[in-house]
Amino acid sequence: MEQVQNIVSDRELQGSNLQTQEYFINVGPQHPSTHGVLHLKIKLDGEIIEDVDPILGYIHRSVEKMCEKLSYRQIIPITSRMDYLSAHINNQAVALAVEKAMAVEVPPRARAIRILMAELTRIGSHQLWWGVMGMDLGALTPFFWGFRDREMITEMFEETCGTRLTMNYIIPGGVATDVHPDFIGKVKNYIRHLRKKLPEYDEILTGNRIFIERTRGVGYLSPEEAVSFGCTGPTARGSGVSCDIRKWHSYDGYDKLDFNEVLFNEGDNLARYKVRIKEIWESLRIIEQVVENFPEGEVMGKMKKVIKLPKGEFYQRVETARGELGVYIVSDGGNTPYRIKFRSPNFSNLSVLKKIVVGSKIADMVATMSTLDLVIPDIDR
Amino acid sequence: MDAENMKQRISSAAPAASFEVDKEFLYVIIPADNLFTLIKTLKTDPDLSFNHLSCLTCIDRNPEFYMIYILQSFEKKHEIVVKAKISGRSNPAIESVSSLWSGAELLEREVFDFFGIKFNNHPDLRRLFLADDWNGFPLRKDYADEVNIENRN
Amino acid sequence: MIITALIIAISVITLFAVLGLVLVYMERKVAAFMQIRLGPMRVGPWGIAQTLADTVKLISKEDIIPNGADKFLFNLAPLMVTVIATLALAPLPFSDKWIIWDSNVGVFYVAAISSLTVISILTGGWASNNKYSLIGAMRSGAQIVSYELSVGLSLVAMVLLSGSLSFSDIVMTQQDAWWIFKGHLPAWIAFMVFIIASTAELNRNPFDLPEAESELTAGFHTEYSGMKFALFMLSEYINMFIVSAVAATLFLGGWMPLHFGQDNFFNHIMDYIPPLVWFAGKVFFIIFLIMWFRWTFPRLRIDQLLTLEWKYLLPISLINVLAAAWITVTGWHF
Incomplete structure (x- = not known):
């Protein structure tokens, strides 16, 4: 109120020469469009954003400090809680790093299961993002449609892993248990189901004129900026930057599978949207190939009871649903890491937000934040 | 470009650099003062062109700090790890690389927040996660917090 | 009395x-x-x-008034919005005999009253002392004032065709067929423009920018809770009913059963269904349409919203008024 009165009195003093004050609003820490406890301090000129300052740390748990006291098996559950929508892939990153350091061979069945889980996670994450994207733009129905299809994935996970969100299923040496006997059949059913339902996604959102108007040409990110800000994943691929870790630094046998890296060159919100939708299709292709030649055998390699990594430094990248997750382990030869660093995709993707949204309208900021697909616990590790 | 050529190129740009090699990476270890010239060469040299700053972090090898830069080139498809040694615990400082990679701005703020390393020429060096009035730098090895950190040796 | x-x-x-x-x-x-x-x-x-x-x-629920809010205006806004919604109900014919006030300027009266809603929204948004509310209120001001024009012009087209400002007269002119059937293109265009523009006036999706949940949390009524919030919500639904009733009366014959031509067998069959049922059916059909919009469309941005009105709907409705006048003068309608 005081501010409003100031504006009024300012105007009266200045006469025809109108003076306005800076208008700050706090988007978050509790706000419908930030999907978590992200806090953005925004400077406004009418509807137009002049400055954005992200204020982080509301849910920082100091994962890296915690891990210095934990054994490598205990780190796995911690990583599930970073990017909770890519829990399997986070687990996989640590598992792969440990296996690389110890030179452990992972049996083929475990690797196939890992790919299946990772790709189902990716599909589920993109479905949730798709629904939330619709909600951010004011269309509420996609949210429920996305969740309907994601729910079937979570149910499959629950049967095999016992949990729906924080799996802790992929562990150093392989996977914790063999898959549920029904799992493969359910995955096959699910592929059929999703192939029918995905065109509906296009009908309700992608083909909508308002949606296209709201996203095309909005939130432009040039390829140079995408690289400079360290963007990875669909955010960078929407600008035409080829950065799919599954192609570049293949792990767990992705190199033997036939799939395309999805690239769009427009760099706007619509391009990032299309990348994710097409990635769902590509993930379906990967799953189909894995399910057709599903190997038999063990699901656990030869691991020692107590995992001790040799002295040295180990870096492992994986492609989560949001981009490049890097695990950097510095070992002293003990059973806990001397230092562990998680290079999280969301952290880098967040840093680009200011660059994109300054000069656009509030509504565009919400749309852009949605296509960056930020998961806050992964930023506040 | 193979590791030997790369070593030569780096040595000519920064004579103070020493090298380590393991199965995956070529490590370049360099004193903090020479870091920026080296990193700039790595980024701008057309044969090296490390355009992607994959990871930026710090290790506290009490008493000195090592800044870690894992660089990657999307064009040449090679990668390198640069370690910059910062000696002195009381007032550690290093040149900021945020003029080369915009994404380094937030990453360096994170390192400042947890390790207390000052980045010269950083546009906006504030604490990122912790409150502004926080005492100490939690990821340092000698950080003591009797309430929140359990000591089980 | x-x-x-x-x-x-x-x-x-x-x-x-x-x-x-x-x-x-x-x-x-x-x-x-x-x-x-x-x-x-x-x-x-x-x-x-x-x-x-x-x-x-x-x-x-507890009645919360935020610190620093303008108490009087804050309390006045929900009251005002309800009163305005009530007033607009007066000249609508629910059936051939059910009409509160058979005014000879009914159409004009409804248009005039319903445009007052913006004042209460601005009041509520400003008095809340909340930045989100203020942005929502300002958006609402720009939006309702703009779309008022298209609503007005599509009403004018229908008034021209039917030759009266009184709702009951307009219903009676549709004895041989509803205007949507006999009004040619102008009636169709006026119907579409009216539905689009009045959805915008109702602040409903795809034009719900004053509320814009994902951007402004709840827009102009962010700070309202309990019964005051309920009054805002109630008046939104009453306004939706009024808009649908006006559309049903002007374009779909109001309480008039489905008639084709004069005094034939088909018309007599249709007359067996009571007028109130006809009226309610039409109104709820249009309400369903408006709800359908809300649950399938994304939201427009503020500049797109204004572009749609000033660059498309307004010129179209201006030309449409001319076309309606031409048709009325030449007597081309059935």
Whole structure:
């Protein structure tokens, strides 16, 4: 109120020469469009954003400090809680790093299961993002449609892993248990189901004129900026930057599978949207190939009871649903890491937000934040 | 470009650099003062062109700090790890690389927040996660917090 | 006289309450079925008492006035919005005999009254002392004032065709066929423009920028809670009813049964269905349309919203008025 009165009195003093004050609003820490406890301090000129300052740390748990006291098996559950929508892939990153350091061979069945889980996670994450994207733009129905299809994935996970969100299923040496006997059949059913339902996604959102108007040409990110800000994943691929870790630094046998890296060159919100939708299709292709030649055998390699990594430094990248997750382990030869660093995709993707949204309208900021697909616990590790 | 050529190129740009090699990476270890010239060469040299700053972090090898830069080139498809040694615990400082990679701005703020390393020429060096009035730098090895950190040796 | 006024007052208030309950329930069910879920199911069979339970909850909630709010205006806004919605109900013919005030300037009166809504929204948004509310209120101002024009012009087109400003006269001109059937292109265009523009005036999706949940949390009524919030919500639904009733009366014949030509067998069959049923059916059909928009469309941006009005709808409705006048003069309509 005081501010409003100031504006009024300012105007009266200045006469025809109108003076306005800076208008700050706090988007978050509790706000419908930030999907978590992200806090953005925004400077406004009418509807137009002049400055954005992200204020982080509301849910920082100091994962890296915690891990210095934990054994490598205990780190796995911690990583599930970073990017909770890519829990399997986070687990996989640590598992792969440990296996690389110890030179452990992972049996083929475990690797196939890992790919299946990772790709189902990716599909589920993109479905949730798709629904939330619709909600951010004011269309509420996609949210429920996305969740309907994601729910079937979570149910499959629950049967095999016992949990729906924080799996802790992929562990150093392989996977914790063999898959549920029904799992493969359910995955096959699910592929059929999703192939029918995905065109509906296009009908309700992608083909909508308002949606296209709201996203095309909005939130432009040039390829140079995408690289400079360290963007990875669909955010960078929407600008035409080829950065799919599954192609570049293949792990767990992705190199033997036939799939395309999805690239769009427009760099706007619509391009990032299309990348994710097409990635769902590509993930379906990967799953189909894995399910057709599903190997038999063990699901656990030869691991020692107590995992001790040799002295040295180990870096492992994986492609989560949001981009490049890097695990950097510095070992002293003990059973806990001397230092562990998680290079999280969301952290880098967040840093680009200011660059994109300054000069656009509030509504565009919400749309852009949605296509960056930020998961806050992964930023506040 | 193979590791030997790369070593030569780096040595000519920064004579103070020493090298380590393991199965995956070529490590370049360099004193903090020479870091920026080296990193700039790595980024701008057309044969090296490390355009992607994959990871930026710090290790506290009490008493000195090592800044870690894992660089990657999307064009040449090679990668390198640069370690910059910062000696002195009381007032550690290093040149900021945020003029080369915009994404380094937030990453360096994170390192400042947890390790207390000052980045010269950083546009906006504030604490990122912790409150502004926080005492100490939690990821340092000698950080003591009797309430929140359990000591089980 | 006093007794008549009393009866009308009581029945209007009852209508308000019933409409509020029915429309909120309908919205929740329509939304639910579009979103492959069931909606409220617990309170009463098929959850029909859910809105009643919600009302009880809203009434019993604490009345919060934020610090620094302009108390008088903050309390006035929800009252104003309800009164305006009530006033606009007066000249609408529910049936051939059910009409509160058979004014000869009914169409004009409704257009005039309904444009007052913006004042209460601006008041509420400004008095809340909340930045989100203020942005929402400003958006609402720009939006309602703009779309008022298109609503007005599409009403003008229909007034030209029917030759009267009185709702009951307009209904009577549709004895041989509804205007949507005999009005040629101008009636069609006016109908579409009216539905689009009045959705915008109602602040409903895809034009719900003043509320814009994902951007402004709840826009102009962010700070309102309990019964004051309920009044805002109630008036939104009453306004939706009024808009649909106006559309049904002007374009779909109001309470007039489906007639083709004069005094034939088909018309007599249709006359067996009571006028009130015809009226309610048409109104609820249009309400369903507006709800359908809400649950399928994304939201426009503020500049796109204004572009749509000033660059497309307004020129179209201006030309449409000319076309309607031409048709009326030449007598081309049936």
